Amino acid sequence: MRLVEWWRVGRRSVRVRLTALYSGLFVVTGAFLLAMIYALTSSTAGPTVMAGTPGAGSMLMTEKLADQRADVLGGLLLWSGVGLGIMAAVSLLLGWVVAGRVLSPLRTMSHRVRHLSEDNLHERLAVAGPSDELKDLADTFDGLLARLETAFKAQRLFVANASHELRTPLTFERTLIEVSLADPEPTVESLQDTHRRLLANSQHQERLIEALLMLARSQRGIEARRPVDLAALAKEVTVPQGDVRVDANLAPATVSGDPRLLERLVANLVDNAVRHNLPGGWVDVRTGTPDGWPTLCVVNSGPVIRPDQIAELVQPFRRLDGRRRTRDGHGLGLSIVAAITAAHGGRLTACPIPGGGLRVDVTLQPTR
Secondary structure, three states, rough: HHHHHHHHHHHHOOHHHHHHHHHHHHHHHHHHHHHHHHHHHOOOOOOOOOOOOOOHHHHHHHHHHHHHHHHHHHHHHHHHHHHHHHHHHHHHHHHHHHHHHHHHHHHHHHHHHHHHHOOOOOOOOOOOOOHHHHHHHHHHHHHHHHHHHHHHHHHHHHHHHHHHHHOEEEEEEEEHHHHHHHOOOHHHHHHHHHHHHHHHHHHHHHHHHHHHHHHHHHHHHOOEEEEHHHHHHHHHOOOEEEEEEEEEEOOOOOEEOHHHHHHHHHHHHHHHHHOOOOOOEEEEEEEEEEEHOOOEEEEEEEOOOHHHHHHHHHHOOHHHHHHOOOOOOOOOOHHHHHHHHHHHHOOOEEEEEEOOEEEEEEEEEEEO
């Protein structure tokens, strides 16, 4: 039973198969070489007798030489077979050792991979050595680990973004209810106004939840795409807001994507430009198709931003000074915009404006 079990396990072992392959090739090659040597030896000319030798003595000498030749060929065949058998056993041992050395990097990689989890995805195999197939395999797996690490970070980031985005409308609803209950003499008009504001906030929250759920599913790719005009979406949000002037130069820019996610993208960009502005500032919203690619461009006045601070803008819950945001907006900045852009296979670029302000360009795929 143990022999059968060893054989079944051995059949699945690459080392056993490589050893059998090495030894089999050696035996086949050695047997072919010995067959050639035996054939060449046996095909040589037979024994000759010098001229002038008596006939009876010549025949006797010929027979003895023939017997001697047969004995030599038999010995050659026997000892060649014995030598081939010994070398076959040696080739098995050497094949086992060589196969082990060849597969050693694979065992090392398997051991490291076996201990990987979501907590140590930052570790890499980092196999050293010549640039061969095994190193290419290790480098490919390191690239896979890097993508998995990015995906896990994006998932945690998405959960944080969603929770923070949903907390604001819930707090607003609770405040409205507490104010209404604290009113010692509520009127029908005040209650109706509170209900209308609660209903509007609830509808906004419902749209937000659906958009976030759709964004979560978009990590696998957007299943249903529809033609959406960025100009139409931008027109709905480019309205004067307080003392900030909002200008629009909207040309048709039809993209293929999810309408609700794209609506959230445009709304977040314009809202971010208005919130992080200066008193009496301005916002310029433009859409178009430069070089055939639908593009949304939002430029706004505001505080001076250093180029090395641009990376902070797409980080959730971070201010430009590195602290967590505690006021002024959702605390998401451009993180949701970046996520929606990535889900649509687009590109987001941001650059500071000399003198203060920010320019954000979102380039998406055209309709097909």
